[in-house]
Amino acid sequence: MSYLSDALENKQFVVTAELSPRKGTQVANFTKTINVLKGRVHAINITDNQRAVMRMSSLVASYLVLKEGVEPIYQITCRDRNRLAIQSDLLGASVLGIQNVLALTGDHPSAGDFPEAKPVFDLDATTLLHTITKLNSGFDLNDHPMKGATDFFAGAALTPQTTPLEPVLMAIERKINAGARFFQTQPVFNVDAFSLFMSKTSHFKVPVIAGILLLHSSEQAMNLNKYVPGIDIPDAMIKRLEASASPKQEGIEIAVELIGKLKGLAGGIHIMTVGQEKDIISIIERI
């Protein structure tokens, strides 16, 4: 059992943070950030070529997290690898001692820095979860027996502020049936909408870790609204950042306020930043 799954089972308010591997082979800063977060988060998510931008492998970066004594949540997308490569990476991850996996479909290559690349999507988030469930039972996706099963704690992503909501709710149910045992959400900015979403999904009884995205300027907030699917930052928040003498500090205040309101609603929070990983700690200190 992973530390994360124990914490969720014991109804602790879970804190996870997100780190993106860099483009390149220098990992000194990456390792430094892991150590800053060590002991202050339940687990660190490692993104897989986030926004379809090529970076170091999420499997290797997850192992670096583990080596520093922190539990990784190894993110896998279906964009870049077919079912053979994904299963083989999962077996490797298990041997390395990685226990938490977040199964994602992945952004389309057109969003990233290799827009001409072949989009693979041989599997999708649901069939990836189904694959992980199979591997956990000692069989591969085609029911061939394996010598040694995996023991993954698998999760999935969800977008709580979407319309129409009904097909999204059905996708959530489908992911749970396929093996999702926790969810991490896209950034939440509207607590009322999130609360409504939670009331519609409470019967699933699967823990939901709410996404918190650290804002640092009104321009950044407007760009996120414009370019990142599923992000809807309210105008009032953008105005607060605009009016503040220290927008960076205001962003931290907004995050802390949101977390305070989410405490009774979500099973935990998942902190994301856009290249400001060092600020994660300023939020965690005030939870």
Place this chain on the structure above:
Amino acid sequence: MIVTDKKPGHEVIGALANYKKVFVIGCGSCATVSRTGGEDECKAWIDILQSNGKEPAGYFIPDETCHVFLLKSMIRQSQEASPADAFLVLACGAGIQAVSAASDKPVIAGLNSMFLGTTYRTGEFLKYCSLCGSCVLSNTAGICPVTRCPKGLLNGPCGGMVNGMCEVDRDAECVWVTIYEKLKSQNNQKKLVSMNKPRTYNKLKHQKVEPIKLSGKPSVKGL
């Protein structure tokens, strides 16, 4: 209906660099309807070839260019085709390959084959089918996600759907929302909860070099 698109002229001229006498082969079926390989386009290419220092040898337009036996006989009988150094084919990939199979001459593609199109009205085609070989339409309200979702997802919508629109093209409706709405109108939306298994790409028998003979009766093998 195979929808084709004209290749850029400089690309075709470039591919013809080593050939002087060029014979043009159009197609009387899809490429004529697509307005990419009919009478007008063949004539236009004769002019383009001339103005680029080539010797156009003539053209013909088979009823169906994707028919090897038909092409063999037409090429054999054509007096203009026989002295040509190369064939410029204004047809889909199946047509270009039929010409290649019917003759030893070099074959130059004049068109890009785009998709199997559904005709909306004359000259307007909808990209609805990609001939994937494992049809899921019974599960998806007769709307193909393999073709119409940019990720080809069999289990959607993905997290990129925002207000019913697609992450890749914000002006296009997410096809999984379209599927959901159609299923809902048929009171069948619960179908979305069941997982569609990953597709099979194991269609090697269809890649045989020998022709595949289709029986007149629908096959029930494997049911």
